[in-house]
Amino acid sequence: MISQLLRIYTFFFAKKVFFRFNKLLYLFSLRGLGVLNYENDQVSGEDFFLKKMFLKNKNMTVIDVGANIGIYSMKIMRIEPTSNVYSFEPHPNTFSKLAEASQKFGFKAFNLGCGDEKSKLKLYDYANRNGSSHASLFKEVIEKIRKSESKEILVDIIKLDDFVIEHNIDEIDLLKIDTEGNELNVLKGFENHIKSKKVKVIHFEFNEMNVVSRTFFKDFYEFLELYDFYRMLPDSLVPLKEYNPLFCEIFAYQNIVAIRKDVNIGI
Secondary structure: OHHHHHHHHHHHHOOHHHHHHHHHHHHHHHHHOOOOOOOOHHHHOHHHHHHHHHOOOOOOEEEEEOOOOOHHHHHHHHHOOOOEEEEEOOOHHHHHHHHHHHHHHOOEEEOOEEOOOOEEEEEEEEOOOOOOOOOEOOHHHHHHHOOOOEEEEEEEEEOHHHHHHHOOOOOEEEEEEOOOOOHHHHHHOOHHHHHOOOEEEEEEEEOOHHHHOOOOHHHHHHHOOOEEEEEEEOOEEEEOOOOOHHHHOOOOOEEEEEEEOOOOOOO
C-alpha cells in the first residue's frame, strides 16, 4: 500500500514545479521526526526526558560533558537535588560561570575536556567572544559552519575511564555529551566502562558538526552495540530500531538517547 502511494506521489509531484513545495514538506517532516527542534528545551524534548528520568529516581550519578555554563546540570539538580552530577567544561571563561553555578546548585565542576586520550588540545571559539556554547576542538566548526574568525585556547583533555576510577565512581546512570563534534571520542575514552555495562543511559547531540569530525551515526550505532537508540520528541522518545541511513544519517540538530538494552528507565 505504501509503495503504491509513493509511486502515485512520484508520478504527480516529482516535477520541477513542485520542487520548492517538496523541500518545504521535507523540512516539516524533519521537525516531526525530532530533527531541527532547537528553539528551546521543551520543543527539543530535553525537558520531558529529564523529568521522566529524575522525578522518581534519587541519588543518580550523572556526567555532563560539554556543560558550558551548567544549564543541563542545574536543571537536573532542580528536578532532583540528591543527584550526583559531575560537569566538565574546558573553556576557562565559560568554566568560571559553571563553577559559580556548581556552588549554588551543589554539583561538581571540572575545568577539563574529555576525549579518547589524556592530552592537551586546541579548543576553538569565536575570536570576538570570551566563551560561547559553540566552542569546539574542530576549527572548522567556527570558521566553516559558523563562518566566523576563530581563536584557539589550549585545554586539558582527560579520559572518563581514568576519571571515574580516580574518583571511585562505580556506575553512571546518565552520561550527557555535547561537544560540538567530539562526541564519539568522548565515548571512546569511556570504552572500558561502557563495555563493562557501567553506563546505563547516554544522551548526545548529532548534527552538522559530525560532518566536520567525519563521524557517521553508524559509528555510534556500532560502538554502542549494547544500547537501543531513540530520538527525542517534545513528549516522548521514538525508537530508531534497526540502523537505516535514510533516517539516521541526518546531519542536523537532534537529541539522541542510547539506553542499555537491559535497562528500563520507564519512558
